[in-house]
Amino acid sequence: MKTIIGSHIRILLMFFGALFFGENTLAQSNPSPDQIKFVRQGVRRFIFDESQNIPLAGLYPSEIIGMSAMYPSTFYSDVHADIRLENKQLQFSSDEESKLAVWFGGFNPFATYIIDLASCEGKGEIGFEFSDPEKTEQFFVTLQYNEKQILDVRQKYIQDSKELVSESILTNNNGLNNIEGKIILQMLGSGFNLFMQNNGLPVVIAQSDFAQFVDLRQKKYMQLFQSNLYLGIAEGGLSINRVESALSSGMGLADIRAITYEDGEPIFDQGRLWYTMSIRGRALPQHIQGVFSLNPTVFDLRFEGVILFDREDGLLRNEIASHLFYDRKAKSWRGLTTGFSAYANPNEKKQLLAIESKNDPRFGFSVMHASPFGMVGDIEDPHILFDTEAQKWRMLTCENNNGYKAIMLESDEWDQNYQRIAGPVKYNSTGTSIQKIGDKRYCFSGSQDRKIYIYSYPDLKESGTLDMDLPPWDETSGTRVWPNVVQLPEGYPFRYVALMMDRFNYPELKGPNWTYGAVYLYHGFE
16 A cells, blocks of 8 residues: 555656646746846947948959050040059049049949049049940039148039039038048938048048939939049149949948748858848938848858849839848748838838848849838838738837837738737837747837837737846937847857847938947847
């Protein structure tokens, strides 16, 4: 009898022990997100980092054999400046007024253009001419100088030999007594920023919104226009180290979101996580959708390409705040983006767009088809996934309800007919995303409250806040950052990683601008 009782006791102990430890193991595999400690590992701000540039074209004097064929010149004056290759530099000089353009590549209205000016003597102007081969349409951006000092920055637009626009766009000339260094033109589709870099950070000296007289987002300009180094030498000469055009990671990154599969799982490819980030320009229609990758065990963030969007209206649009996913069943790259390009045209309205491409859009210069699907208004930052249990497409996004608030929607189709099922939440929201912690989904949102909020999925019930040792803000800065928490597979030295940005704008830009920020890397530990 004692043996039987003892056996029953042992069985009961084994049963309750298994139950306890099983629940404990389950709890460990499904930690609450607010119990994860995120520890900052590093921070970087790319500021026209040339090691990240994706080259488009260049004029490199040390490579030139056959100047007239490789880089043909067009003279706009009777006097032709003397052009020489010497000491790995391209040198121009003239005792009388001479105007010329030197071809160096094709045209991309979303590229960054650089003149590396070694020396400058006398008086004249230097900059860029973008034009068709017959010169029937020309767009100039030039710096006027006298004895190395910048006098003015001007833009000029000529059509059929008629000068339609000629105006000063100089915004800052404080402390820029030396034109020598790098002239950096950041083209942004419907506008540009112009920087001068001698020592230290590039300094903003001019900016323009030119879409009211020429919309360079029109496809015809990329197809027909060419890029030229423009020189107007009144007297003296210049020496140039190089001229380049490239896709650039710019001077601020934001709106960081992991690229995923259709079910929301992050894509790991070549041992790297993949992200979309907004390459900041200035105003709302002037940012560019960038693609970046990262080995999550180190901080080797790498610029991979840019994505433009085609609505079949003749324009290439620079939408941002996108979520890109690969739909394995459809064998297609799909996603949602926010139509900020509408702000370049007063007759258009901001809206969410469904995007798709059969080609992998992560590399180089890509264009995705974009279609409206009825979500017009002040809505942004969408995150989409297919919930296999509910057999529904779910979208978490932010809608302006007396301030941006997170809402959850669902549909039977990925690109139409969404209906709200939860929200708006109580708190200000930005950068909304859905990620798994363990095998359970949660919703994350930045806010203006100096907190990263956590909500349940899909009903958006408050579930705490994210614990960070050093958040990406201070007492003076905005705190509406994107959380971007990602769970790593088994085998990594930590289970969670987060990339976030700060909200520090680039200095000296005039008017409304959203030109943040630096990128912060966090590792998460249970």
